[in-house]
Amino acid sequence: MDSKYNKSAEQLARQKKQRMRVIKRRKTVGVITTTAVVIALSVGMAFMALDAWDREYDAHQQMLAEYRAENYRPEISQEEKERANIQYYEDHYSPETIDNLKGSIINEYGILIDAIVENEKLQVNTDVEALDSDRLDDAIDEYGQFKATCEKDQVNYATASEEVRIDKAMSLYNSKIDVLEDQLLEAQQKAKYLEPDSSEFLENKETIENITRKIKSADTAIDVVGDRMVTMDFEKRQAEEGKQK
């Protein structure tokens, strides 16, 4: 999403109550301009994305605050804080994930998601790309889905069997694909309002290509999961037959 739309969305979220007189009115020629409609749609979508981000961020902050409330002492030192922070992740995430959890919140989310995706054998983020804002959005999205799945099913991912993890990977894939397909549809609809070859049109085209690429990556990854399931079934049958003999 263009940064000017993000900025407008943030302004809209911070809007204050203010009364203003309408000093002039004019009829447009039947329809509002395409540019105005595109701005309206883009700012609206950026605003809703902002809202979703805030909810995920708030949920994460609340989880941290709850953990701190249970484990922190008022006189705690910086070193103790750092140790408690590490403890928090040890309590909540797998050892592989903890190894990677370092640095800023961007790194925290990005690496956490990479680790989760790796754990689930759902390698959506296969590219070695910078942690740009799009990737952060994806990471937060996946993080939210993962957290919701864990909370709903009370699964301990660090100790769950491969079968359980694959099952969860399938759920994660399904919800991720739904989101990507929605995003693709939105971008395709937005394209209808844009002037061909304008900068916004080209940017939107790039967005469509990126989403399509992610869907393909996810499809490929889920094929890997599917193959693994077939192998597991085969191994299970072999083991059963071995027992009978």
Added chain:
Amino acid sequence: MERITKDEAITLENNKEYYVVEIVEQDEKRYLYLVNEEEADVIVAEEIIEGEEITIETLDDIEKIKEIVKIVTERLNKN
């Protein structure tokens, strides 16, 4: 006084012109989704008619803003 409609552009006392992209009517109130092209600025406001004067009052209730934005974005996406 004629109410504001979707097919017009209004100039506010800050001298900025806004297109009325959508109107959402709820609980006997009319909420306007206004777009200023020059600054890619969007505001959500309630239309208020007092005698011969029309004013708009921008909303500061974030939940109401979310509700209106969601409705408007869905309508625009359908077109």
